[in-house]
């Protein structure tokens with residue numbers, strides 16, 4: 541262990557969904573803490589922007605649409621051996637129960653649940669994770685701690701992801717690999733600032749937060765950095781709620 | 790795509806509002822059964838039936854069912 545257990549110096553970390561929001565903030569924070577980062581996403585321009593914001597190191601960018609099997613396998617093939625994986629790419633979508641379609645289920649759960657399962661599996665099979673690697677999934681407070689109308693598919697996917705995380709922690713403990721999740725409440729990213737919610741809806745939702753506001757992406761990134769670091773060396777199978785106290789209400 | 794089918798699909802989302810209530814000029818946000826969840830049902834119905842994605846702002850910008858129909862038609 542190094543002098544500063546919170547440092548990521550010497551670690552190589554793959555971050556999915558690094559072209560935006562929490563993933564971009566995580567890439568920046570990890571690079572500031574000394575890590576070498578592999579960033580991935582679909583949007584080349586947005587990834588180049590993230591790349592330009594990283595503290596200098598031998599970082600790389602790999603384009604991949606994770607819903608395409610070949611892209612996922614190619615990403616894993618191109619990755620060097622990793623000390624950390626941040627499986628963060630995700631999509632949302634509000635569909636009331638009576639309007640659920642297979643297409644809707646596939647669109648959300650393929651990225652939010654199936655892809656994280658397959659990435660971890662493939663990295664293991666291809667021996668890309670070192671012995672004391674740390675894996676962090678970006679799950680959610682939704683589903684795991686709270687449900688809300690219209691969010692059934694997403695909630696089910698994130699709950700499934702948390703169950704997968706705990707199972708992986710159990711199975712991989714003997715290799716020294718730790719597996720955890722961060723479970724954010726609402727975070728100011730394009731994810732919630734798209735066209736779904738009106739400003740009034742967001743304002744009324746903010747009132748559910750004892751801290752009186754939503755998180756900034758950096759505030760989730762710092763939790764991820766901690767779980768990746770040696771400071772968290774005895775933490776595995778844990779869901780780290782980062783919700784400004786929202787679920788206390 | 791025609792407005793009568795659109796109104797039929799629109800009305801199908803409701804349980805307690807009689808089908809006859811739904812006309813092109815109906816100001817749907819004034820209906821008792823209207824809610825934020827119903828707005829999501831309408832958005833989902835349009836995606837399923839017409840393969841068109843509309844957002845919350847499209848719902849906010851429409852007053853009558855016909856307004857919404859035109860918005861969807863313009864996205865085709």
Ligand SMILES: NC(=O)c1ccc[n+]([C@@H]2O[C@H](COP(=O)([O-])OP(=O)(O)OC[C@H]3O[C@@H](n4cnc5c(N)ncnc54)[C@H](OP(=O)(O)O)[C@@H]3O)[C@@H](O)[C@H]2O)c1
Pocket residue numbers: 556557558559560561562563580581582583584586604605606607628629630631632651678679680681682723724725726727728729730731732
């Ligand atoms: N924001 C919130 O309130 C909130 C709350 C709880 C949990 N979360 C979770 O946090 C994670 C990150 O969300 P965010 O808020 O940062 O959202 P965001 O800004 O919309 O970013 C989503 C990221 O996922 C990537 N992605 C989506 N589909 C992909 C695909 N098919 N292949 C590859 N990459 C794909 C996007 O990359 P491209 O655009 O380059 O494809 C983008 O980088 C998600 O898992 C989300 O569920 C968010």
